[in-house]
Amino acid sequence: xxxxxTHVAEPTRRDFLYIATGAAAVVGGATLVWPFVQSLAPDAxxxxxxxxxxxxxxxxxxxxxxxxxxxxxxxxxxxxxxxEIKAAEDVNVAxxxxxxxxxxxxxxxxxxxxxxxxxxxxxGCVPLGQxxxxxxxxxxxxxxxxxxxxRVRGGPAPINLPIPPYTFASDTKIVIGQEVTA
Amino acid sequence: MSQHPTTYVPxxxxxxxxxxxxxxxxxxHSSFIAFPVPRNLTYFWTFGAILAxxxxxxxxxxxxxxxxxxxxxxxxxxSVEHIMRDVNYGWLIRYLHAxxxxxxxxxxxxxxxxxxxxxxxxxxxxxxxxxxxxxxxxMMATAFMGYVLPWGQMSFWGATVITNLxxxxxxxxxxxxxYLWGGYSVGNPTLNRFFSxxxxxxxxxxxxxxxHIWALHVPGQNNPTGIPIKSGKDAVPFTPYATIKDIFxxxxxxxxxxxxxxxxxxxxxHADNYIPANPAVTPSHIVPEWYFLPFYAILRAIPDKLxxxxxxxxxIVIWVFMPWLDTSKVRSTAYRPxxxxxxxxxxxxxxxxxxxxxxxxxxxxxxxxxxxTAYYFAHFLIVLPVLGFVERPLPLPNSILESxxxxxxxxxxxxxxxxxxxxxxx
Numbered sequence: 001x002x003x004x005x006t007h008v009a010e011p012t013r014r015d016f017l018y019i020a021t022g023a024a025a026v027v028g029g030a031t032l033v034w035p036f037v038q039s040l041a042p043d044a045x046x047x048x049x050x051x052x053x054x055x056x057x058x059x060x061x062x063x064x065x066x067x068x069x070x071x072x073x074x075x076x077x078x079x080x081x082x083x084e085i086k087a088a089e090d091v092n093v094a095x096x097x098x099x100x101x102x103x104x105x106x107x108x109x110x111x112x113x114x115x116x117x118x119x120x121x122x123x124g125c126v127p128l129g130q131x132x133x134x135x136x137x138x139x140x141x142x143x144x145x146x147x148x149x150x151r152v153r154g155g156p157a158p159i160n161l162p163i164p165p166y167t168f169a170s171d172t173k174i175v176i177g178q179e180v181t182a
Numbered sequence: 183m184s185q186h187p188t189t190y191v192p193x194x195x196x197x198x199x200x201x202x203x204x205x206x207x208x209x210x211h212s213s214f215i216a217f218p219v220p221r222n223l224t225y226f227w228t229f230g231a232i233l234a235x236x237x238x239x240x241x242x243x244x245x246x247x248x249x250x251x252x253x254x255x256x257x258x259x260x261s262v263e264h265i266m267r268d269v270n271y272g273w274l275i276r277y278l279h280a281x282x283x284x285x286x287x288x289x290x291x292x293x294x295x296x297x298x299x300x301x302x303x304x305x306x307x308x309x310x311x312x313x314x315x316x317x318x319x320x321m322m323a324t325a326f327m328g329y330v331l332p333w334g335q336m337s338f339w340g341a342t343v344i345t346n347l348x349x350x351x352x353x354x355x356x357x358x359x360x361y362l363w364g365g366y367s368v369g370n371p372t373l374n375r376f377f378s379x380x381x382x383x384x385x386x387x388x389x390x391x392x393x394h395i396w397a398l399h400v401p402g403q404n405n406p407t408g409i410p411i412k413s414g415k416d417a418v419p420f421t422p423y424a425t426i427k428d429i430f431x432x433x434x435x436x437x438x439x440x441x442x443x444x445x446x447x448x449x450x451x452h453a454d455n456y457i458p459a460n461p462a463v464t465p466s467h468i469v470p471e472w473y474f475l476p477f478y479a480i481l482r483a484i485p486d487k488l489x490x491x492x493x494x495x496x497x498i499v500i501w502v503f504m505p506w507l508d509t510s511k512v513r514s515t516a517y518r519p520x521x522x523x524x525x526x527x528x529x530x531x532x533x534x535x536x537x538x539x540x541x542x543x544x545x546x547x548x549x550x551x552x553x554x555t556a557y558y559f560a561h562f563l564i565v566l567p568v569l570g571f572v573e574r575p576l577p578l579p580n581s582i583l584e585s586x587x588x589x590x591x592x593x594x595x596x597x598x599x600x601x602x603x604x605x606x607x608x
Contacts (some may be wrong), residue, residue, distance in 0.1 A: 040361045043371065050366065067462050071366040074462055119367075120460075122487055124346040125339060125464040141343065141468045141541050142482055158487045 041083055046072070052177030054169065057113065067118060070156040070176045074118035074126060076137075077174075080148060085111050087134065088149035098159045101149055102149040115174065116150040116161035127161075137161070189216055213399055218417035219424045220405035222586045226300075227403065228431030229293040235432045236286040237391065241384050243279040244328075251331065253377035255370035258333035259458045277447040283325050284450045285439045287473035290318060298504075299525060301513030302404040308505040310397035315501050317390050322498075324383040325471065327376040334455030335465050341368045341376070343468065347481075350488040367461065407585045409515025409578055416582035467542060475539030476532050480558065482543045483551035493555065500562045507562055509570025517576040521569050528561045 010176040029120035050071040057077070060066050063084075066077045079089070089111075106114055120127050125141035132138030133154065144155030151160040165179040187524050189209035192198045201207055261436035265272035281390045294314070297303055303311035320330060330341045345362045349355040364371025402411060411417045418424075442449065454465040470478050480497050484490035501509075535554045541547040579585035 015495050030521060033378070033421070037361070040375070042363070042365045046365045046369075046371065073367050092463055119342075122346075124342040125468065126462065140464060140466050141339075141543075156482075156485055156487055156490065 021095060044063075050177060052175045053147060055174050055176060057172045057174060062112070063130075068176070070164060073164075075119045075176060076114075076116050076129070076150075076161075078114040078116075078129070078148075078150075080112050080114055084135070084148040088114075088136075088147060088151075089148070091151075098151050100149075100160055105149050105151075105160075110168060113174070114148070114150060115164060115166055115176070117164055118161075120144050120157055121152065121159045121161060122155070122157040187552070193384040203360070206594075207270055213395075213420075214425070215419065215421040217399065217402075217420040218411060218414070218444075219403055220300035220416060220582050221404050221418045221421050221423075222407065222410055222582050223403065223424070223427075224406055225427075225431055226292070227405075228428050229289050229296065230398075231428035232289045232432055232435045234287070234291060234391065236282060236289055237384065237387060237434075238281065240282050240286060241388075243275050243282060244381070244384065246275050247279055248381060251377075252332065253374055254457070255333060257374050258331060258373060262332045274443070277443045279328075281439065281442045281447060281450065282329060284442070284471070284473065285435070286321065287325070289435065290321065291473070294318070296531065297404075298528075299515045300406060301408050301508070301515065303505045303515050304508065305505065306401045307397070307404065310394060310401070311505060312502055313394040313397055315498070317387055317394060319498060320387045320390065322474070324380060324387065325473070327380040327383070329471060330373065330376050331380060332455060333373060333459045335451045335457045335459060335463075336455040336468070338368060338459035338461065339464050339468050340470060341372060342468075345372075347491045347494075350491040352488070404513060405582060406514060406516060407579055407582055408517070409582060412581050413583070448521055469540055472540075475534035477539075479535040479551045480555045481552075482539070483548065483555040485548075497558060498558070504562065504566065508566040509568075510573065510575070511570070512575040512578070517578055518569070518573060519576060520573040521565075524561065524565050524569065528565075531557050531561070539587055 013139060053070050055066075055068055055077060060077060060079045062079050063081050064079050066079075068075050068077060070155070070179060078084075085102070091102070093099045093101050102111070105116075113134070118126055120139040120141065122139065122142055122144050125139050127137035127139040127144065129137055130147040136148045136150060136153075137146040138144075139146075139155065139157070142156050144157035145153045145162060146157075148151050149160075150163075152158070164176055166174050166176040167178050169175050190201075190208040192201045192207065197207065207362070247265065250261065250265045250272060252258055262276070267273075267277050269275075297311065297314070324342060326340070330337045343367065345359055348362060349359045351358060357404060360366060362372070363369065452465075452469070457465075469475070477494050477497055481490045481494040484493045510521065512517060512518055515525050529555050535558065538547055538554065539549045543551075580589075
């Protein structure tokens with residue numbers, strides 16, 4: 001083969017064919033990766049299981065934290081006491097690592113209900129309720145401290161406990177996974 | 183291997199016919215029979231063989247466990263108990279596999295620190311050494327995923343914490359994590375893919391091990407003096423000398439292994455892992471397996487999520503650069519009086535980090551972890567480069583033979599000061 005090909009300075013039709021074939025192989029190979037990577041993403045059944053869930057708030061006593069699951073993720077529903085609300089509101093927001101007012105973390109007029117994801121924003125452990133310096137949550141894994149608004153106040157967690165999408169269907173019922181308000 | 187022309191000559195007609203078609207007998211002969219090994223190797227050089235044995239042992243026990251195990255979030259825990267209680271000798275196979283992982287790491291850490299002490303990572307063995315680092319990283323991934331499979335509390339929360347490390351990556355972190363999980367949290371899809379990968383990775387390790395051994399057989403083995411083989415008198419043939427010594431070392435190591443398996447099979451595990459996974463409750467004190475503790479301590483020492491993850495990754499990746507960070511031309515620490523002290527300080531710091539990783543992240547433990555982490559990196563980034571310039575090494579022996587037999591009187595035929603490094607031996 002090598003003996004039959006003579007070297008020429010000008011690109012030839014053969015050079016073009018080599019490059020075109022090589023490029024097609026590379027692009028084709030790269031394209032083939034897509035379905036395999038995509039198959040690792042949450043599948044249709046998992047996404048479907050993320051349909052909104054209704055939670056009845058009536059049995060949750062004041063001061064109590066209830067754990068529910070939505071999309072396989074743990075969610076805390078905390079019925080806050082008046083002191084806990086006051087403690088959450090009486091904070092210099094600017095001094096926080098992830099500054100956010102308590103009013104931005106609850107629905108208007110429903111300050112007693114705090115609904116947050118239940119996994120520490122550091123590495124995903126479940127923080128323990130009513131513990132730590134601010135009596136919000138304390139994560140036993142790496143020592144992150146959260147206040148009664150679920151905001152990070154100490155330890156390695158970078159951000160506050162996020163708020164899942166939810167809406168009040170009635171005064172005593174929330175729908176988690178549904179953001180729109182009628 | 184290609185560097186050592188085989189002296190193998192097939193005797194039978196079939197042997198000749200086969201060898202001319204697939205020269206595998208010649209390859210084995212030149213690599214594992216006639217291959218010259220330094221005559222002064224100590225038992226620290228048997229850990230390669232011990233590790234090869236452990237890899238095979240883990241694959242064999244693992245293949246059998248996979249016959250009885252069910253990789254499903256609802257059934258995994260029960261199937262492990264089924265292995266322990268119902269499967270004939272299931273308890274033995276599982277304890278061999280679980281403790282085998284720990285033994286594998288005991289052996290690999292001795293192997294790695296032997297390499298650090300005798301400068302085996304230096305030229306011309308850089309590629310050999312880097313392949314070893316790759317094997318170590320694959321081992322860590324395999325061990326982590328294996329620990330998830332019983333689907334106990336430590337399995338579940340270990341998986342949660344380790345996969346969440348990737349969420350520290352800016353912008354794409356959360357997406358990467360959901361792709362690792364196959365869901366919005368650690369769940370059945372996660373368990374399924376971990377099982378698949380836990381079965382795959384050991385064979386990838388085996389592949390890299392072949393490259394590791396191949397790369398070893400090009401320059402040949404390092405030895406306690408760090409000076410290369412210069413004449414046939416410096417070496418002995420691999421078989422019987424290394425073969426029998428390796429087998430003896432493996433047997434002794436198996437006694438050590440058996441002690442754990444038969445007398446304290448759960449000592450290296452965590453009682454929490456006998457509680458089925460519960461996504462609503464995290465164990466009060468979450469710690470990884472002992473072999474990850476120094477790296478875990480480094481992760482926690484940095485009071486910033488992304489910083490901690492980077493530091494932990496860097497703690498291993500920095501090994502790759504060691505052949506270039508170490509500026510000393512002398513391989514063996516036996517001839518480096520100053521480095522010898524720093525080496526042992528480094529060993530102590532690594533043990534300290536391991537211990538700190540097992541403590542809760544509070545009070546002075548955090549400070550101590552930070553000091554040890556700083557020293558860990560200083561060892562690579564300051565001590566190794568600087569010592570090569572300021573240290574005055576002890577005189578090296580002229581040959582391996584001289585180092586073991588004493589200086590030969592009169593006309594031993596070994597030219598004194600022959601420091602040129604031949605790349606072939608014999």
